[in-house]
Amino acid sequence: MSQQIPTSEIRANIFAFISVKKNGMTTALDIQGLRKTYDNGFTALKGIDLRVEQGDFFALLGANGAGKSTTIGIASSLVNKTDGKVSIFGYDLDTQREQAKAQIGLVPQEFNFNIFEPVVEIVVNQGGYYGIPRAEAFARAEVLLKQLGLWDKARDQARNLSGGMKRRLMIARSLIHQPRLLILDEPTAGVDIEIRRSMWEFLRKLNAEGTTIILTTHYLEEAESLCRNIGIIDRGELIENTSMKKLLNRLDTESYVFDLASPVTALPATSNLCHFTLQDPTTLEVVFHKEHYSLNKVFAFLNEHGVIVNSMRNKTNRLEQLFMDLVENNKQ
Amino acid sequence: MNAQQQWTAYTTILVKEVLRFSRIWVQTIIPPVITTALYFVIFGNLIGSQISDMGGHSYINFITPGLIMMTVITNSYANVVSSFYGSKFQGNIAEMLVSPTPNWIILAGFISGGVARGLAVGLAVTLVSLFFSSLNVQHIFVTFTIVLLTSMLFSLAGLINAVYAKSFDDITIVPTFVLTPLTYLGGIFYSIAMLPPFWQNASLLNPVLYMVNGFRYGILGTSDMSIWVSYGVIVAFILLLGGFSLHLLNKGIGTRS
Structure with missing residues (x-):
């Protein structure tokens, strides 16, 4: 039926x-x-x-x-x-x-x-x-x-x-x-x-x-x-x-933190496209422009100066940074 | 939802409600039975033996239908008000609200749960009353339909109370300050023929009077008023409160923000 x-x-x-x-x-x-x-x-x-x-x-x-x-x-x-x-x-x-x-x-x-x-x-x-x-x-x-x-x-x-x-x-x-x-x-x-x-x-x-x-x-x-x-x-x-x-992709910079194998006291200055900051003798922070620089170039630079990196991580969550930027812009 | 799916949703709510009050039977079934047994002992046996017949019946037989009806009213009301408000308080009312279950099925499920508890407790109290009084039911159909309709009516009232309640205090205010006075003044312990004319007329404004007398007519065959008036008042209130309850659920008053 x-x-x-x-x-x-x-x-x-x-x-x-x-x-x-x-x-x-x-x-x-x-x-x-x-x-x-x-x-x-x-x-x-x-x-x-x-x-x-x-x-x-x-x-x-x-x-x-x-x-x-x-x-x-x-x-x-x-x-x-x-x-x-x-x-x-x-x-x-x-x-x-x-x-x-x-x-x-x-x-x-x-x-x-x-x-x-x-x-x-x-x-x-x-x-x-x-x-x-x-x-x-x-x-x-x-x-x-x-x-x-x-x-x-x-x-x-x-x-x-x-x-x-x-x-x-x-x-x-x-x-x-x-x-x-x-x-x-x-x-x-x-x-x-x-x-x-x-x-x-x-x-x-x-x-x-x-x-x-x-x-x-x-x-x-x-x-x-x-x-x-x-x-x-x-x-x-x-x-x-x-x-x-x-x-x-809208993020134009990347930030990483490197844990170094041995202490470093100073690093020579790089261009304004890549910036190093020593947080302590074995922790190095790097910020670089994505379009004009790369991790390969960063590692090449560090190799050149005898700096050995044990491990690395993102400094901040990328989305978190974008989210904060967008909300901040919306306030203005 | 087709009819079969609606039936499944209805039985789910009903079974859930019955299991809820059955699981806590020490809190839901036993206390009204003990309270009513005390009424029978004190008002029926001890004080009642000193009171002459009322409407052609011994006092204990006269008050028995009213005492049964009182437990049905309070338990039907209490079941729905506590269950529905509890669902709102814990948030699990959302389980039904997000589902395709129509509001009239939700309403029917909760009301049937209230009726189930009202009738279960009413039956338990009736069995207890047999130890104290002799009940010869005169009109079985009237007895059953009046108790069923009254239970439905006060289940609806309990749901409306729960919809508006914002705290646990709110679900005790109406039973304490409205329901209890109405039931005690609803002709459970006396015939309104005993009252002065003014209070006789004032009593006619109390809807519980029509339910108690209708039930008494079913069991004893005597009443202060026509059974058809009792049916008319109860059905009119059911339609009024039922329509209003559905309106509240459809609008989401008290359930949706």
């Missing part, structure tokens, strides 16, 4: 189909003129336009209170917008709310599960809210909890988990309905480096399998390491929206 498909569903799918662009790519998140003024009069968003393409790993950066969480809150229906238009994979959040919501998985900044419920119940119940039958939701929860190293805690109350486990529980919960767009609001805050790295690997794999990911973070090396495109919000405005590569 054939099953009747509701007219509203057909209409929604047609709209979603129309949103597929000519090159075959779909826009995962399309935000136009988004404004938000809270009841207390504070304007958190001043008309943001943002587009995240399907398959992207997108970083949304900004200082505390810049408007990142408000943007995410509106996209995930937890915050009412004042004005503007939001669509998710072509589904309009105002007119096709159910279809739009079904596309999104959200990992919020704060722990927001019932701490007295068993871990597996939290994940399975979330599946229920998406209409996934309990047996199927349980099977999916088992897979996710195993992938995230939480299966041995499945029957424990959530309050007994460590901070890192709680973060992973929220990731498992957000993935139970296999969303096409995953939004993570500072997912690695307060997580130790080992777990952070394993979460990065998990997210990379998820993205490689086709899930579009939007990430906010205060760890800028995290954004630089994971994301292909980047948006920067400052005081309710989107001040940058470009690819990570293009953004990083």
Whole structure:
């Protein structure tokens, strides 16, 4: 017996189909003129336009209170917008709310599960809210909890988990309905480096399998390491929206710190394209112009003067420096 | 969501709610049973034995429907107000708000949870009452529908309280200063025929009076008012509060910033 498909569903799918662009790519998140003024009069968003393409790993950066969480809150229906238009994979959040919501998985900044419920119940119940039958939701929860190293805690109350486990529980919960767009609001805050790295690997794999990911973070090396495109919000405005590569290319200088094999008392002056500073007799800082100088030239110079380098590192995170520059320029 | 998915979402909320109050049965089921047993001992046996028949029934039999109804009202209200506010406080209400579950399903799930606890405690209290009084249910359909509708009504009231609550104090103010006076003055312990004319008329403004009398009619076959008036008042309040609750959820008042 054939099953009747509701007219509203057909209409929604047609709209979603129309949103597929000519090159075959779909826009995962399309935000136009988004404004938000809270009841207390504070304007958190001043008309943001943002587009995240399907398959992207997108970083949304900004200082505390810049408007990142408000943007995410509106996209995930937890915050009412004042004005503007939001669509998710072509589904309009105002007119096709159910279809739009079904596309999104959200990992919020704060722990927001019932701490007295068993871990597996939290994940399975979330599946229920998406209409996934309990047996199927349980099977999916088992897979996710195993992938995230939480299966041995499945029957424990959530309050007994460590901070890192709680973060992973929220990731498992957000993935139970296999969303096409995953939004993570500072997912690695307060997580130790080992777990952070394993979460990065998990997210990379998820993205490689086709899930579009939007990430906010205060760890800028995290954004630089994971994301292909980047948006920067400052005081309710989107001040940058470009690819990570293009953004990083804007830096015209590079800074490194060298650990030297033996003490050095002084180095001869170089040109104004490359500058050395001895922080102490075995630590040397070098700053050079990318376009006119290179690390090869730096090493050649040091070899010439008998200076042996044991190890080296970036002086500051490159993205951090750019981020600070952009925010500073926006103030002026 | 299609109908089957909506059913899954509804049963998920309902089962979660039932498990919630079942897990803490020492806090949710036992205290009202003990309190009502004390009412039976003190007001029914000790003081009631000194009071003459009321409406053709012994005093303890007269107050039994009201005491059962009181526990149903307070527990239906308490379940939804504490569960919904607790979800807001911990933030896990967001689990439902981000999902495609329609607001009317969320509403139905929480209300059904409140009804489940109200009826569970009501049943426990009814079993206790059998030790003290003799109940011969006169109208089974009326008894069941009145208790069910009343439980729904006060579950809705609990949800509205929880939506507006901003602290745990706010979820105790209404039960203490509104619900308790209304139930005690709702004809549980007396017939309004005993009151002076002014207070008889004033009592008619109390919606609990219609529920207690409707339930008493179902069990004892006597009431201070027509059963149809009781049905009318309860259904009218359910429609009013139900519509308002849905409006609050749709607008995101108290749940979305």
